[in-house]
Amino acid sequence: MNKKITYAFVQKPEANKKGLYPIYLRAFQSGKKIEIATSITLTNRDWSAIRQRVKKSNKLHERHNAILDAYDKKVLKLLINNFVHDETPLTLRQFKDKILSTHQTDGSFTDYILNYLNENKARLRIESWWSYKSQITKLLKFKKEILFTDLTEQFINDYHLYMLTTLGNNENTASKSLRSLRTFVNISLRYGYMKNNPFKFITIKKVDGKRDFLSLEELNKLSEAYFSGKVTKSIEKEILQYFLFSCYTGLRYSDLKTLQAGSIDGNKIKINMHKTGYLVVIPLTQKAIQLLPQKIPFGTEPVFRIYCNKVTNRILKKIGQTYGIPKKLTCHVARHTFATASITLGIPIEVVSKLLGHTSLKTTQVYAKIVDNVKEREMEKWDRL
Incomplete structure (x- = not known):
């Protein structure tokens, strides 16, 4: 040959x-x-x-x-x-x-990365691919054309400041963008397009962001509204159904989308987490079982009809306003609710970590801190007696 x-x-x-x-x-x-x-x-x-x-x-x-x-x-x-x-x-x-x-090392840095993303689209998770593409779009707002030679420590610091001041990003959002940029730089270094690493002396901050979650009272209020038939519009009922199911199981939005009938084994869910690929087994509570469709499809059929993120969040916002919940409801709020409620109910943090599919206990410990802060805030009410 x-x-x-x-x-x-x-x-x-x-x-x-x-x-x-x-x-x-x-x-x-x-x-x-x-x-x-x-x-x-x-x-x-x-x-x-x-x-x-x-x-x-x-x-x-x-x-x-x-x-x-x-x-x-x-x-x-x-x-x-x-x-x-x-x-x-x-x-x-x-x-x-x-x-x-x-x-x-001459030429357009952003054009190279865009070409690289297009060439490697099949190897990347679709969410990651779109996220990287949006980060390039954001980067080009800062500078219309970015060459490899533009990537310096000063450029990165200026871009960081631009995100915080001009775009009004919070520190976590800016840090996420810098981590994406660092990924692009590492690709360029790997293939010889860049010789020096501009991130060598840069530390990307990671600040624990605000995690909204439902209190047990708020969760019961929405649950009661669903099961009592107060929610009558079909789209609102469908979205509240899988939102509450996430509250009782901790599933991410991406996992809800890929949840198949074959993943339900008796009173348990066995699912490979979309984000990490880890196999997680989640026992179903009675409330979670009641939220499953009456006629569960077979095999690879999806369990729920999941609307896009934009529609889901818009409807959840409306539901929250209707029932007097002063929080921005999203599917991730449901996951946070499962974590904080589980810890509040006394489930060991190691068990909660396994149920959430976390790869590190440190990730789960953030929820323990949130619960402690809520306890401290609530105890302050004694001083107002």
Whole structure:
């Protein structure tokens, strides 16, 4: 079988958000192919498919063609060295990794990351993929074009300040964005697009955010409204149903969406947590059992009809206002409610941690602190007697 690697520069048929078409290095071996994104994006009329170079009509043609020439030299050097010195031919994956690890550090940082995300979409959880894409959009609000050379410690500090002041983000939101940016930087470092790590001397803060949860009285109020038939609109009843089910089981919104009939085994739920992949077994209380549909479907059929996050939160907000609950109700409030209620009822924190599917007890201990704070606040009422 022929193990020879051949390659060509091609213009992708799909345009980016700016209406430009990315240039890729496409390599072939034994009927398979692999693609490497360059930093070059063009209009259709600026690319010569025959010459595999940028036409002079593009004002940056000299710079772009210099990048392609550099790729040519690196590829030829790599293939010749492999042929002369190595007995085992390169695989396409090795070829790509070696080319990227020696690539120059000029070009667009954000274009490279967007191309990387598109290439690796199948390997990422869809929520993570969309989150990373939104972080790039947010980053481009700060600076319209970001080159690899722009990524300095000062740039990161300025971006942090911009999020806190101009965008009005809280520290946790800003820190989440910085962690995403650090992930992008690490990818660039791994493949040789950057040589120095701008995050080397930067500590990303993690502040315990406010966790809203229902008190036992508020949970009982909503539960009573559901079971007594006070909630009559079908969409409100459906959403309150799976919100309360989450309150009694601790399931995340993503786990509610993927909860299948086959996951219910008698009076237990056996489910691989969507976020961590951990298998968690949750015994069902009587209230949770009553919240299951009367006719549970079979096999891979979803247990609940789950509306999108936006609709779910809008309806939950309306329900909260109707029943005088002064909190922003979301599915994560339901998970927080399960955690704090469980600890309040005396369930050992180690058990609560297992039921929530936490990978670390430290994560669960946050809820213990919340419960302690509530106790202290409530005890202060004695001083007002």
